[in-house]
Amino acid sequence: MISASMPVPPGFAITAFAYEKFIEETRIAQKIYEIIKETVTDTNDPKQYDAASKKIRELIEKTQMPKTIEEAIRSAYKELNKRLNLKDTFVAVRSSATAEDLPDASFAGQQETFLNTKGIDDLLDKTRKCWSSLFTPRAIFYRNEKGFPHEKVFISVGVQKMVNSRAAGVMFTINPVTGDREEIMIEGNYGLGETVVSGIVNPDDFLLDKKTLNIKSRRIANKTIMYLRDPATGKTVHLDVPEAKRKEFCISEDEVMRLGQHAKLIEEHYGKPMDIEWAIDQDLPFPKNMFIVQARPETVWSGKTMETASGEEKKTGEQLKVVVKGLAAGKRGYGFGVAKVVLSPEDASVQMQKGDVLVTDMTNPDFVPFMKIASAIVTDKGGVTSHAAIVSRELAIPCIVGTETATKVMVTGKQYTVDSRNGIVYEGFLADAAKPTQQTAAGKAEVVMMGAAPVTATKIYMNLGVPDKINDFMDLPFEGIGLMRTEFILASYIGEHPMHFVDTGESQRFVDKLADGVAQVARAIQPRPVVVRFSDFKTNEYRELKGGDKYEIVEQNPMLGWRGCSRYISKWYIQAFKLECQAIKKCRIEWGLKNVYVMLPMVRTVWEVKKCLEIMREEGLERGKDFKVWFMAETPSIAIMADEFSKLCDGFSIGSNDMTQGILMIDRDSERLGAMGYFDERDPAVKRIIAHLIKIAHANGCTVSICGEGPSNLPDFAEFLVRQGIDSISVNNDAITSTKNLVASLEQKIILERLAEQAALASGKPLKKPTQDWEWPQ
Ligand code: PEP
Ligand code: MG
16 A cells, blocks of 8 residues: 555564564474364364464464564664654554455454554564464464465564554445445544444444545434543553534544545555545644555455446345245344354354354354344344344344244355345345335434424333443433343353352452443433343353353253242342342442332242342342332233232333243244244233233332333334323334334324213213223123
């Protein structure tokens, strides 16, 4: 890029030849390849890749570098310092494998980059680490998969002066969503580009016409977090973006234009669509402040889909082969990418790359990091209330669940289009997938500001799974979080079994982490309430957590087993439940977050819930004016005995997922029954029980909410609930605005109907109301 006159930060390269010389002269080359051969005997076992990687990386990092290479690096760094007139320049140390970024195989991101490196010792250390990153588990797996001989891949190291970035991001010389080559997409955030590359924030984006560089569209994202370099230590610090700057574009129009020009020239230089990282230095004036820090071929749309993107190979649904069908879930729309059939999170950690289609048996909370980078998700098992369905919806990713056979018929490395409106997976690229849809990306969803939304007497709450997603949804018109699942925080932030913390004397660390996750949301939305549900892992899911197999039994029916309250009062979990209580107390008492309420899941009997409340009281959590305790209504028993339970809580929240399962006695995860239409919250038996619960709870002074998936998916079910006088409805982020509008119109309709009824009564001709199928016989 320097030779193409691109503004690249000054620096130097430690060539691939230097690496080759290092492994040859020190005679470790042969050892490296032998380790792979001996350790990876089963190419599908991620643990073997991990083991090989560990051994090789240790070998490379511990081997002394030949003097000649060390001297060359020393003098190049000295020269750079001299050129910049600085003592020890902060540099970025980036690796680049020689087989990286071949047109049909992006190896990008498999080797490591180290920012803010300073001083020669640190630089030498990071150089060795870059070299050894040629053998990350992912990289070894990829070369095996693509058939690249390990002996033929080398690695060079780029050393560049760190840009002191004010704003940074990525740009594509092709529209990354539709594959249109006439467009350039620029994405950016304040500070270092890492927040954009890793997907931590929703960046601002600009879509440019490649010919004229006119801006065709632009979107401001609510940018809450930025990473900056601390000038004293050189360390990256994470900061909140000041309120006033969050809703301003992070770069000016002139800067957008200049980036567009660079993007065009880079594409011309390489002769193919490119994926580019850029940064704007805060210490320099425009246009000298614009830097290109990395460029590589774009691989999702290029290569195999070149023709597709230019319009020749686009096919309609009739022309493409249907590979598998299932239940539509997640974001309704299309996902397109290369499939990765991964049967465990470890497997996913080795194989999954950004933009891949994740194909698995069923996801669990440990899959979330890989779900975040997937273009679509397809599972064999599960129904519309399964983990994959719930989380993909929150992450705004197309998803199909319950296909029964996806992991057998979809093939790793092949491209597919996932149509999550109709629950169909096609082989290849479906033309419709390229059309812009009405669906918007996560976080940029149906943003109707609080003030612009209609007022409803029935409160509309939001279900939240992944705590850091709250920043994306702040502007939606919800009145609180009606369900925050503790187990999602446990899995994404903590990853270890709670009892493992107890047994290793690290209870406080668990409390702190859990409290952090809850507080992040409670702070962001206060004074709106956050109803935190104590953990409701099932035995099969808890076992997946670190140390989990020691504490979890194997159950035939985990859905009907040791979950919810039955855990808290048992000798095998009580200590951990106490820690969950302490985390809530920490939020409320230490941090003053009085908007944190709690909810007990899987309540089956009065006696067990009394015991739970007693433990909570001992831990300093007692119901009061500003501390509400809700029970989830997920079992037939709690609804049937609602009068008794009402004496012990402030309100109920209907878990219609489990309630439907319990009333109809169907495993909610059964893909077979799901596909046959059995799982339906609108079944008269389910409605009858819900109507009964609302009536009895209200008669006994308790409120009723609902947090199952039902009202998010089924507007007629939401209507039924409003007509029964439910107090609040908690739905997924993408259903907030539509539910709010629906409820507002319904409430007005109900008032009009009541007026008509009264008028008819007064005129002596009372209206005859049809009996509903779910009503109890008189
Ligand atoms: C429910 O059962 O409806 C519910 C919201 O809880 P979960 O889906 O986590 O079991
Ligand atoms: Mg439930």
